[in-house]
Amino acid sequence: MAVAVKTQNLPLIKKIRNIPKEEYYVPGHRTCAGCGPALQYKLVAKAAGPNTIFLGPTGCMYVANASYLCTPYAVPWMHTQITNAGAVASGVEAAYQVLIRKGKWEGELPNVIVMAGDGGSVDIGLQAMSGMMYRGHDALFICYDNEAYANTGIQTSPTTPYGANTTFTPPGPAIPEGKKLFPKDPPQLVIGGHPAVKYVATASVAYPVDLMNKVRKALNVQGPTFLHIHCPCPKGWKFEESKTVEIAKLAIQTGMWILYEWENGEYKYQHKPKEYKPVREYMKLQGRFAHLQEAHIAKMQAFVDAKLKAPGIPVEIPVPPPRAQA
Amino acid sequence: MASKVKQITVWARGVVQDKEGRDIANGLANAAKKEGKFTQAFDNYVDLPDRVNVPLRKYARISDEEIEERYEYENEKPEVVIVADATLVKGINVLRGMEKGGVLVVNTDRKPEDILKFIPNRDLLKAIVCVDAKGICGEATVDFSGSEGGVDAVGLGAGMAAPILGALVRGTNLVKLENLAAVVKNKEALYKGHEQAVVKTL
Amino acid sequence: MFIIPKEKEVPLGCITPAPVTEQPMMITGNWREYRPVIEQEKCNLCMNCIVYCPDACWQLNEVEDEVVWNAKYCKGCLICVNECTTEALSKAYELDFEDGVVRLEKPF
């Protein structure tokens, strides 16, 4: 009896020059000029290669890519509801398990990849994502994090940073900082409660080789894996579209984003700056923070400092919880 | 759509000019209303959600009588077309659906001839109006408060829409300048646009 | 039986063919206000333009050993210009070029 166990060993990429030429996320899509999520999609698709099936929950990477009867996905792709990508991916993986076992399909178990936004991962899609992780399906769940519900016009999501101006957290005299809540931590949600998961990593469009290697490592692992990818959004964060990569780099330089891998319980850090720049450097380039006062920026700095101080990744709350404030 | 309704289509770039495009359509409709006309102004639904740089359309309609078919997606036969970013003329047949004798208003620092060479169906035009709106009042305003059916919190015509509307009056008789001045926030830019517009009759 | 106009046709279950190297139903070259221009002699093939383009509009021509720009789909975000390590890339206003005309009837 054939067993559908992944035997692939996608090689790691050493140099930028060795990045595969082939595109599986091809030109011709309706994402913003300078779109961070589109950039990561291109890199992920390249890293994964042709034996891949993408599941695309509703979000920018559905609506802006699969617009009006055409898509840029050169490999199989299916839309899922924003709620259920993890569950649909579970079904696809389960089908291939049984089809390969019964000899109805020949070949390596396909790479089943969910490409979910922050909402489709850790807000409305959290339950399905967690179910997939718990059950141990051999699938990669990617949370491409642009820190808002961008497709619907920039509404706050659980990963929107404190202080951001979104259309659901507009700053005003009564609420001067805009968003009052601090964000969820998606990789920690996965690591914290899913024993079947062996590999979780964060990545950024600023470091494409690192990103692609993390995709390949995740796909080589048997079982569920999770990537949290930082994807600046020129529309939602209000910055000039040529600065997508620059801002992604600044996020890492200021500690607003941390690159790490968690493999079998061990943390490893990548591209960790020797000295962090103040978060102000990162925030001042983005219109979504333009309204903030010094006190708000200090609060953000305190949050980031606490996060960087912690030995693991778990975050202390360095400020009074928002509900406690007037 | 009954022929008595004048259709005005605005072409703009997504996100970076979304508000400017909407302001042009709204400003025109609001000014016409002051003249006792029946009007409507709306986004092209299919172009939304807009993406940075995507070509998108905003519409205005002006009529002497009540507009009977208000629930339509598009302006099929625009009499006046406004292009908020000149480079759009290379990418889109902006005069699509126009009947002979229409007017084109373009936001550009270039001469009408430079624009016309990118418009193969220019024989449809009776006039082209060029105005350097960016030169008059700088960059566009990015604000999402008025998008997707929301109400604009920034104010109509604070930015580039104002000079473009001013220029429009030079090439058409859709509305009077003083009525635009009554609805537009940046009146100085409106008047400057009106003065500095270059009109070429064809 | 129903009459379905050609322009409104939708395949059964909305299942469409996958593109191969590009999606010709969504040409995005008309999104550009500015385009990137390359001075090949300044280029050291650092590959930044290739890896950082969200629209895969820079590719390496291995025969000529130079990077090639795709005018048909480039949206003019200019990440490539911003990330170029040798200033081989610069931005230029689209109306200064006769080429690159797309002129679609509708935006997509």
Add this chain to the structure above:
Amino acid sequence: MAKEMVLSGCAASAQAAKMAKVEVICSYPIRPYTALMMELAKMVANGELDAEFIYGEGEHAQLSVVLGASAAGARVLTGSSGVGVTYAFETYSPIAGGRVPVQMMIADRALDPPGDFGSEHTDAMSCRDQGWLMGWAENPQEAFDNCLINYRVGEDHRVLLPQFVCQDGYFVSHIPGKVLLPDQSQVDEFLPPYTLPHPLDPKHPVSHGPQIRPDQGTIMDLQRAQAHLDAPAVIKEAIADFNRIFGRDYSPFVEEYMTDDAEMAFFIMGAHTMTARHAIKHLRSKGVKIGLVKLRFLRPWPTQEVAEALSKFKAVGVVETSTSYGGAMRGGNLLHEVRASLYDLPQRPLTTSFMAGLGGEMVPLKDFYYMAEILSKMIKEGKTKKTVHWVGFEAEA
């Protein structure tokens, strides 16, 4: 050789799924359908059934898992009851619109509030307009047979629709009855292996479900409408084959009982049909000319067959086991469709509806006698006084 067993509806459905060689199953517990999954879990654990048994994290996930699996090329089964059915509601339209022929067994349960585990068709009926095939089983045998028939029809490339295969909770799902289990070879002859025209297969890439423009939305609706226009011919074919291979005498859409000289009839579906038959037998012995018409497929609704079957009566009583609050008939949904089916006839029977079996309340013989009395009165008076009768709760009939 077929063998006879005594099985509950849940167990019968599980046996059918096993013989259909279902490949991916997704479970979540809720009464009363749960035993279906308990049975299947045992079969998988014992090695009798080679299938992936996935524990969904809720009904929404159950439907999502089988959607993915079916789209990838596996035959699938899921199921639910009551509020579980409605919790998954978001998924029904995408599954039908995407033309992915998943099967869902529903053992009916009343919707909350509060927690009433009795049977009522409202759970499934709330989902009837999403494009799925849909019908009810009267007994465990039909639960078994309908599973196979629905796979055959739904997976047919001329149809490609998902299927709600319904049975009344408790009455059918829990009370064992006689089931003839066919030979595997018979099932294999009836049910071809599952194939999808464009599965999610890296060797043949396709995109499932890109967005469309608003002016193309009608086309997607038309596709589903067309599938329901095409399905009846496929159902007829399937039933003819089923009867031939398994030695049964099913009618495809409506079954009649003692209708030849009947003046009045019950129109009914599901479990209570069985009691209604016995009531009719007793009423007949007292000279009441009454019969019964049973509906086998609610979707596609067999308009012509219903009209033909009912046109010969003077009065028809529609037994409703679902609610449609504020609806035109002030009762359930069935009478709406029955009246619509009869509207174009030159001679229409008088029609009314009987709210019976709601919340899982029993519908004993005496309730059917009461209904028959009302129908007799309607014939005598020559008119329909009320369109709805809440059986057992009426101040005046």
